[in-house]
Amino acid sequence: xxxxxxxxxxxxxxxxxxxxxxxxxxxxxxxxxxxxxxxxxxxxxxxxxxxxxxxxxxxxxxxxxxxxxxxxxxxxxxxxxxxxxxxxxxxxxxxxxxxxxxxxxxxxxxxxxxxxxxxxxxxxxxxxxxxxxxxxxxxxxxxxxxxxxxxxxxxxxxxxxxxxxxxxxxxxxxxxxxxxxxxxxxxxxxxxxxxxxxxxxxxxxxxxxxxxxxxxxxxxxxxxxxxxxxxxxxxxxxxxxxxxxxxxxxxxxxxxxxxxxxxxxxxxxxxxxxxxxxxxxxxxxxxxxxxxxxxxxxxxxxxxxxxxxxxxxxxxxxxxxxxxxxxxxxxxxxxxxxxxxxxxxxxxxxxxxxxxxxxxxxxxxxxxxxxxxxxxxxxxxxxxxxxxxxxxxxxxxxxxxxxxxxxxxxxxxxxx
Amino acid sequence: xxxxxxxxxxxxxxxxxxxxxxxxxxxxxxxxxxxxxxxxxxxxxxxxxxxxxxxxxxxxxxxxxxxxxxxxxxxxxxxxxxxxxxxxxxxxxxxxxxxxxxxxxxxxxxxxxxxxxxxxxxxxxxxxxxxxxxxxxxxxxxxxxxxxxxxxxxxxxxxxxxxxxxxxxxxxxxxxxxxxxxxxxxxxxxxxxxxxxxxxxxxxxxxxxxxxxxxxxxxxxxxxxxxxxxxxxxxxxxxxxxxxxxxxxxxxxxxxxxxxxxxxxxxxxxxxxxxxxxxxxxxxxxxxxxxxxx
Numbered sequence: 001x002x003x004x005x006x007x008x009x010x011x012x013x014x015x016x017x018x019x020x021x022x023x024x025x026x027x028x029x030x031x032x033x034x035x036x037x038x039x040x041x042x043x044x045x046x047x048x049x050x051x052x053x054x055x056x057x058x059x060x061x062x063x064x065x066x067x068x069x070x071x072x073x074x075x076x077x078x079x080x081x082x083x084x085x086x087x088x089x090x091x092x093x094x095x096x097x098x099x100x101x102x103x104x105x106x107x108x109x110x111x112x113x114x115x116x117x118x119x120x121x122x123x124x125x126x127x128x129x130x131x132x133x134x135x136x137x138x139x140x141x142x143x144x145x146x147x148x149x150x151x152x153x154x155x156x157x158x159x160x161x162x163x164x165x166x167x168x169x170x171x172x173x174x175x176x177x178x179x180x181x182x183x184x185x186x187x188x189x190x191x192x193x194x195x196x197x198x199x200x201x202x203x204x205x206x207x208x209x210x211x212x213x214x215x216x217x218x219x220x221x222x223x224x225x226x227x228x229x230x231x232x233x234x235x236x237x238x239x240x241x242x243x244x245x246x247x248x249x250x251x252x253x254x255x256x257x258x259x260x261x262x263x264x265x266x267x268x269x270x271x272x273x274x275x276x277x278x279x280x281x282x283x284x285x286x287x288x289x290x291x292x293x294x295x296x297x298x299x300x301x302x303x304x305x306x307x308x309x310x311x312x313x314x315x316x317x318x319x320x321x322x323x324x325x326x327x328x329x330x331x332x333x334x335x336x337x338x339x340x341x342x343x344x345x346x347x348x349x350x351x352x353x354x355x356x357x358x359x360x361x362x363x364x365x366x367x368x369x370x371x372x373x374x375x376x377x378x379x380x381x382x383x384x385x386x387x388x389x390x391x392x393x394x395x396x397x398x399x400x401x402x403x404x405x406x407x408x409x410x411x412x413x414x415x416x
Numbered sequence: 417x418x419x420x421x422x423x424x425x426x427x428x429x430x431x432x433x434x435x436x437x438x439x440x441x442x443x444x445x446x447x448x449x450x451x452x453x454x455x456x457x458x459x460x461x462x463x464x465x466x467x468x469x470x471x472x473x474x475x476x477x478x479x480x481x482x483x484x485x486x487x488x489x490x491x492x493x494x495x496x497x498x499x500x501x502x503x504x505x506x507x508x509x510x511x512x513x514x515x516x517x518x519x520x521x522x523x524x525x526x527x528x529x530x531x532x533x534x535x536x537x538x539x540x541x542x543x544x545x546x547x548x549x550x551x552x553x554x555x556x557x558x559x560x561x562x563x564x565x566x567x568x569x570x571x572x573x574x575x576x577x578x579x580x581x582x583x584x585x586x587x588x589x590x591x592x593x594x595x596x597x598x599x600x601x602x603x604x605x606x607x608x609x610x611x612x613x614x615x616x617x618x619x620x621x622x623x624x625x626x627x628x629x630x631x632x633x634x635x636x637x638x639x640x641x642x643x644x645x646x647x648x649x650x651x652x653x654x655x656x657x658x659x660x661x662x663x664x665x666x667x668x669x670x671x672x673x674x675x676x677x678x679x680x681x682x683x684x685x686x687x688x689x690x691x692x693x694x695x696x697x698x699x700x701x702x703x704x705x706x707x708x709x710x
Contacts, residue, residue: 003516010513013504223500228561231464231494233486233519416467 003234007246017212021254024208028201028258032265035193041112042104050105056269059189063271066113066188070273073117073184073281078144081114082121085136097135116186120285121147124154131161148182155286162377169379169386179290184278187271190293192282194266198297199369201262202255202304206311206364209251210336211329213315216247217412218328240320240409248312248405255308259301267294279375287375289390300371303363303390306397307370310360311336313404320411340365353378357392360400417443417477419463419569419599424472426458426623433458435623436472441569445595447610447631448603449693450620451701456603457497459620460573463601464494476569490519493567497574499558503547507538507557510546514561525564532560535590551578559587563594570600576609588613607694617693619700626700631693638691638699644675645686655682662698 011017041058043065045051053061071077088110092102099111122133125143143150155177156170163169220226229235234242267275275294280287291299315332322328339359344367346352356362356373357380363370370393379386387395419441426434434455450456461467463474465481465488474481481488501510508529515525533539536556541549546557555578562570572591576584591600592613602610610617617634619627627634642662647655649670655661659682663675675689676682677699 002522003513006513006516010502010505010509013509014502015504220500224496224498225500225502227461227464227466227496228494228499228514228558229517230466231489231492232514232517233490233565234517235489236486239517 003238004242004246007242008250011246011250016215017250020208020212024205024254024258025261027204028262029265031197031201031204032262033269035191035197035266036269038193039189039191040108042108044103044105050103052104059270062189065109068188068271068273070185070187070276073186073278075145075147075183077183078117078121078147079141081117082136082139082141082144084110085114085118089137095137097137113188116281120184120281124150124285126154128154128157151182151280151285152177155288158286158377163379163386166379166381166386168384169381169388172379172386172388173288173377176290177286177288180280180288181278181290181292184281184285185276185292186281187274187277190270190274190277190282194270195282195293195296195300195371197266198259198262198300199366199371201258202300202308203364203366203369205251205255205258206304206308206361207336209254209308209312210315210332210361212251213247213312214319214328214332215325216243216316217319217408218322218325221322221415222324236413237409240412243412244313244316244405244408247316248309251312252305252309255305259304263297263301267297283375288377289374291374296371296374299374299390303370303394303397306394306401307360307362307364310397310400310404311364313401313408314360317404317408317411320408320415335359336361336364340368343368349378350381353380353389357389357396360397360404363390363393417568417597417599420473420475420478421459421463422473422475424459424462424474425470426455426462426467427470433623434462434469437620437623437625438472439618439625439628441599441601443595443597443599444615445591445600445602445610445613447614447617447693448601448620449605449607449610449617449697450603451605454620455623456620457573458623460496460571460601460603463569463571464492465489490565491568493562493565493570495558495562495572495575497577499554501546501554501557504545506543506545507533507549507560508542510557511560511564515564518565520565528564528566529560532563536560537586552580552583555579556583556587559590568598570594570598571603572601573603574605575602576604576606584609607692607697611693619697621700627696634696635691635693638677638695640688641677641679641699642675642689642691642695643678643681643686644673644689645681645683646671646673648672660698662695 036059037055039058040052040054041061042050042052043061089097089099093099118136121139121144122136124147125139126133155173159170159173220229229239275292275297277293279289279291279293279296282293314335318332318335319328322331339355339362342355343352343365346355356368362368363373370390373390373393376389378389380389380392421437421439424434424437425432437459448456458467462469476484476488511529512525515529520528533542536559538553538556538560541553546554559575562572576587579587602614604610614631616630618625649672652672655674660677661674662677665673667673677695
């Protein structure tokens with residue numbers, strides 16, 4: 001243990017590492033505030049002028065006017081929302097259901113509170129063949145009353161389109177959707193921006209972790225320190241595991257602290273009740289995972305941690321193979337960024353899915369982030385076996401962590 | 417206690433760096449002499465277990481060091497030619513880290529570190545970052561780490577590079593003091609580093625051992641081959657081209673005292689002088705550079 005503590009102390013005293021860690025912690029906190037800064041609210045002042053406020057002040061106004069509590073999206077709520085939307089359209093919109101010439105304060109008062117639920121209604125009543133959503137004017141109060149029944153029907157149709165040849169995948173989706181709590185819950189002020197920024201923080205920590213881990217072994221090869229170390233009694237497997245575990249634990253703690261700080265700040269600003277908001281209202285009414293926003297945050301953090309550890313372990317393996325810091329950094333960053341590029345450039349959904357799951361950093365990108373797979377409908381298929389992509393990402397990361405740890409230790413010990 | 421190097425070879429793609437070397441190292445100080453590129457460092461890295469031989473074996477008291485593993489490393493100390501360290505470490509941080517890596521208990525390591533800091537005159541700089549130390553002090557730090565576990569086998573590769581004359585003398589004395597009942601192998605191309613302290617020497621050239629033996633025996637091989645005479649400045653330029661000159665000393669009136677190596681004296685006024693290890697080194701390695709000049 002003495003060696004382990006000394007190794008941790010050495011790593012933390014390294015200026016390059018401490019600067020990166022401090023930078024990540026500061027950025028994580030700052031990025032928790034950014035989604036709040038984008039919130040806007042408009043109101044009419046005493047002189048009848050439209051006033052737009054942003055950030056915390058906007059959130060405060062939203063909570064004052066819409067209430068600071070969860071709202072249950074009952075069929076009655078949906079019907080009223082639909083009528084309110086249609087009235088606004090009649091006053092400020094056109095026949096195609098597009099609002100224009102609407103004062104900002106009217107938008108904040110009439111549309112913003114119900115925009116999400118009306119969009120979810122349009123989504124589930126979209127054409128089963130073309131996928132086109134109807135105008136809000138085409139929906140009726142009866143449609144609102146049947147919303148939750150239609151949600152299940154729409155998921156069936158969608159899964160038939162997405163997974164036509166994979167009945168297992170369709171069954172999994174429907175089985176999971178049965179566990180989704182209905183009616184849905186919404187919370188005023190919460191936006192998808194907070195989810196995007198959680199994803200960004202995970203990417204940032206992982207990027208910093210790659211920079212830190214990439215030189216772990218190569219730096220000693222380059223400086224010659226390795227020659228002395230591997231001649232010591234504990235200079236082989238013991239040192240390899242001490243170094244691996246020290247780097248991985250430090251980076252795991254950095255991830256946990258950064259994410260915890262980010263989520264605590266973000267949820268405190270938006271309101272903790274917001275974590276109970278249904279994921280189905282934020283993204284898609286037929287998101288079949290039975291999760292609320294808080295559950296999504298935790299699952300994304302857990303998957304992020306596992307992927308981070310897989311990335312760190314694979315980066316350490318690269319480091320153990322490279323003679324110099326420059327080559328270790330170049331290879332590690334290429335391997336880290338490659339899945340993001342492959343995902344963006346790939347024309348095949350199946351190939352992109354496999355790349356997202358198999359690369360340690362496959363789900364740590366921006367477009368290919370784990371969180372976005374949660375409300376997707378993608379499965380990995382191997383013969384008759386189908387597994388939902390986010391579950392595959394977690395499972396493969398759990399396998400990759402010990403695999404790369406073993407490869408790193410072996411590569412370090414056998415190096416000449 | 418014996419470290420046996422048995423028909424050891426190391427081949428790379430296009431080069432045989434060490435070629436069928438056999439040597440039995442017993443306790444005492446050994447000098448491993450050879451020009452740069454002679455294969456000394458490759459041989460040492462194999463003895464240290466950092467490099468696997470292409471052929472042959474190294475045994476410690478009859479047991480292959482590859483089988484001894486951690487037990488061999490436990491009695492081994494090593495200072496490589498390029499001694500890397502962490503720039504953020506102070507001297508004491510570094511020695512604590514190395515002591516832990518060598519598996520020393522905390523109490524023992526504290527005592528041992530204090531002793532070494534004292535004997536290597538590093539106590540005053542114990543809390544100074546290594547990167548801020550002079551070349552000599554850094555080297556002493558390297559020696560300290562090699563001695564931490566009181567190794568039975570100590571290998572020092574070019575240990576005096578970067579040291580000033582006073583530090584070289586101090587280093588030699590320290591090693592001489594330490595070497596009792598241990599195998600100490602000092603690899604160098606600076607003959608004076610080992611001439612006075614090594615009981616035995618091995619000379620390497622082109623990956624092979626070309627001479628092994630006690631220092632006095634090796635030096636005696638040069639008896640009758642080392643000469644000294646006085647020549648003029650004009651003659652000197654011709655001699656430089658044709659003779660193997662070991663030393664020059666300019667005198668008054670454009671005269672030069674020349675110490676040279678040859679099977680026979682070049683002129684009548686040459687006199688035989690007492691050979692030194694350096695003469696043997698020059699005799700063997702000048703052949704490689706300039707061919708047989710006799």
